[in-house]
Amino acid sequence: MRKQQRYTPEFRSEAVKLVLEQGLQQSVAAKRLSVPEGTLATWVAAVKSSTQPLPPGSRSAADVMAENAKLRKELAEARMERDILKKATAYFARESLHVTRS
Structure with a gap:
């Protein structure tokens, strides 16, 4: 018989x-922490459905997910702007070479 682990x-x-x-995926986190996956899933579900007030400094799962979505969108826009600037820089570098050769 296995002894019940206390956390x-x-x-x-x-x-x-x-x-x-x-x-992190639940399975990966559970493996890293040597915790049964079902136990971790129970803890996560309890926090997600919790109506208890959060301690100061912590945020709800919904807040974290909303911020994550916002940051992903901002990152995609920044990458697009970076790619446009790279192409513009290459274009103007080519143009300046043609002007100086004339």
């Missing part, structure tokens, strides 16, 4: 943060 609230909180805030 501290701090450990549980950090494990849930790996999944919700850092975007």
Whole structure:
């Protein structure tokens, strides 16, 4: 018979943060922490459905997911702008070579 493992609230909180805030898959996080995947899934589900007020400095899963979506959109726009600037720089570099050769 296996002895039931006890986890501290701090450990549980950090494990849930790996999944919700850092975007790690539950299976990967569970393996890294040597926690049964079902146990971690229970902790994550409890936090997602929790109606208890969050401690100061922490955010709800919905807030984190919304911020993540916003940041992904901003990153895509920044990459697009960077690519446009690269092409413009190459274009003007070619044009300046033609002007100086004349």
